[in-house]
Amino acid sequence: MRSYNRHYLGVAIFFFLFLQLLTIGSAQANPRYAAIVIDVESGDVLHQANADATRYPASLTKMMTLYMLFEALENGTIRLNQPLPVSAHAASMPASKLWLAAGSTITAEEAIKALVVRSANDVAVVVAEALGNTESGFARMMTQRANELGMTSTVFRNASGLPDNAQVTTARDMATLSIRVMQDFPQYYHYFSTQSFSYRGTTHTSHNRLLRNYAGADGLKTGFIRASGFNVATSAIRNDRRIVSVVMGGFTAASRDTHMADLLDRGFARLSMLQRGDWIAQADVLGDSMDLPESPSPSAQQLAAAPEAVGPASSGERQFSFQSEMGVEMGSADDPIRALIAQADTPRITYQADMPRDTYQADIPRRGNWAVQVGAFNDPDQARHLATRAADQLSGFMRDLRVSVAESEGERRVFRARLVDLQESDAHSACNSLRAQGMDCMVVAHY
Incomplete structure (x- = not known):
C-alpha cells in the first residue's frame, strides 16, 4: 500500500510540475x-x-x-x-x-x-x-x-x-x-x-x-x-x-x-x-532575402480565452484586476517585455569577428548554412557594431554566436552584418527574438 501511495504521489507531482511549465510557457508567449x-x-x-x-x-x-x-x-x-x-x-x-x-x-x-x-x-x-x-x-x-x-x-x-x-x-x-x-x-x-x-x-x-x-x-x-x-x-x-x-x-x-x-x-x-546614408536597408540588401512568416494572429475569441493573469502569483504579487488604466503596476514577474529590456543590458562578450572572411571560413568549424542578417552598411565598423549588438541581445538563450561582416559583390561597397553558421530553425528563432526586441532582421542562406 505504501508503495502504491508513493507511486501515486510521484505521478501527481509530475503532472503538477508539467502544468506549471505549461502555465509559464503561455506567459512567456504573451x-x-x-x-x-x-x-x-x-x-x-x-x-x-x-x-x-x-x-x-x-x-x-x-x-x-x-x-x-x-x-x-x-x-x-x-x-x-x-x-x-x-x-x-x-x-x-x-x-x-x-x-x-x-x-x-x-x-x-x-x-x-x-x-x-x-x-x-x-x-x-x-x-x-x-x-x-x-x-x-x-x-x-x-x-x-x-x-x-x-x-x-x-x-x-x-x-x-x-x-x-x-x-x-x-x-x-x-x-x-x-x-x-x-x-x-x-x-x-x-x-x-x-x-x-x-x-x-x-x-x-x-x-x-x-x-x-x-x-x-x-x-x-x-x-x-x-x-x-x-x-x-x-x-x-x-x-x-x-x-x-x-x-x-x-x-x-x-x-x-x-x-x-x-x-x-x-x-x-x-x-x-x-x-x-549609413543605413542601406533595414535588413535586406541586393535582394537575397528569405521571407519570415509573422506570428499567427489570434482571433478575438482566442484573446478572450487567453489567461488574464500570467503565471502563478508569488507572495505579495498582485494579478490583473479590472481597472481602466489607473496606472497601477500589476502583473506577473514573468513579464516578457521586461525580460527583453534586461537582455538588452547584458554585458558584451568577445566574438571571433575580426578575421578575414577566407580565414574565417577555413579555420572555424561550421555548424549550419544559415545566417541572420541585421543590416547592411557603407562602413564595416558600423556593420560589426550592429551585428555584435544583435549577438549580445541573443546571449540570454544562444551562446557562442559568430559575427560576420562580409563585403558584398557588386558596384556598391556594402558590408552585411550577420550572425552566421546557424541551423535554419535556430536562425528563425534568433530573428524572431530580435524582432521582438525592436531590431529588424532576415534569415538568409550562408555558404
Whole structure:
C-alpha cells in the first residue's frame, strides 16, 4: 500500500510540475503583445512585431472618439463651448470617470480634456450620444470612418474601449489613427499633450507618464483593460523628425513605458542612420532575402480565452484586476517585455569577428548554412557594431554566436552584418527574438 501511495504521489507531482511549465510557457508567449514604429514624414515602418494581429484597443478607442469630435468641431456641428447633456446611460459607466450626474452638462472642450487626461468613460458616452444619438449608433459611425481612414482591421462597439469581444483593432491601425489625428486636426492635437485639468474643483492628472519622462514625447493615449493588457500610442519629435509608435499588451504600465522608450530610441537612431546614408536597408540588401512568416494572429475569441493573469502569483504579487488604466503596476514577474529590456543590458562578450572572411571560413568549424542578417552598411565598423549588438541581445538563450561582416559583390561597397553558421530553425528563432526586441532582421542562406 505504501508503495502504491508513493507511486501515486510521484505521478501527481509530475503532472503538477508539467502544468506549471505549461502555465509559464503561455506567459512567456504573451498573446497580447504587438508593436509598430513609424516615421511620420516618410511613412516608413522602422519596426513592427505582430503589427497586423488582432488586439483589443482598450482606451486607445477614445482617440477615435476624439477624432469624431474634432471632425464635428471642424464642420460646425459642435462648438468648443457647447454644453453636452449627460444621460443616465452615460452616468452609469464604470470608472475611470468624472462621476457626471445624469441631467448635468459638460462642454465639448471639457470633454476633450477629460478623455485625454482622465480617460473618462462617462464622458466618452456623452460625446457618443451628442454625435450619434446612441452609443451603438456612434460606434457604427466610428467603424465606418475608421475604415475610410484605412483602418480596415478595426471594429468599434462602444466609444470608451470598455470590454467587448467584438471591439478589435491592430497596432498598425492604431498608428494610422494617431497619424491621422495629427495630420487632419493639427489645431486640436495639442490637447493630447495635456497633463492635468481641473473640473468643478477637482484637479485630474494624466497617467501617461511618457509625456513627462520621455524627451520629445508630445502626446496621444494610454489604455488598459484586462483582456488587452497595457497599451499606449506615443508621438515624439527629435531633430525635427516625428515618430509615432504603438505598443499593445504590456504586463505592467512600467514595462510598457520602458519598452516604448526603447523602441522610440531605436527608431530615432535608425532615422539618424538613414539621414546620414549609413543605413542601406533595414535588413535586406541586393535582394537575397528569405521571407519570415509573422506570428499567427489570434482571433478575438482566442484573446478572450487567453489567461488574464500570467503565471502563478508569488507572495505579495498582485494579478490583473479590472481597472481602466489607473496606472497601477500589476502583473506577473514573468513579464516578457521586461525580460527583453534586461537582455538588452547584458554585458558584451568577445566574438571571433575580426578575421578575414577566407580565414574565417577555413579555420572555424561550421555548424549550419544559415545566417541572420541585421543590416547592411557603407562602413564595416558600423556593420560589426550592429551585428555584435544583435549577438549580445541573443546571449540570454544562444551562446557562442559568430559575427560576420562580409563585403558584398557588386558596384556598391556594402558590408552585411550577420550572425552566421546557424541551423535554419535556430536562425528563425534568433530573428524572431530580435524582432521582438525592436531590431529588424532576415534569415538568409550562408555558404
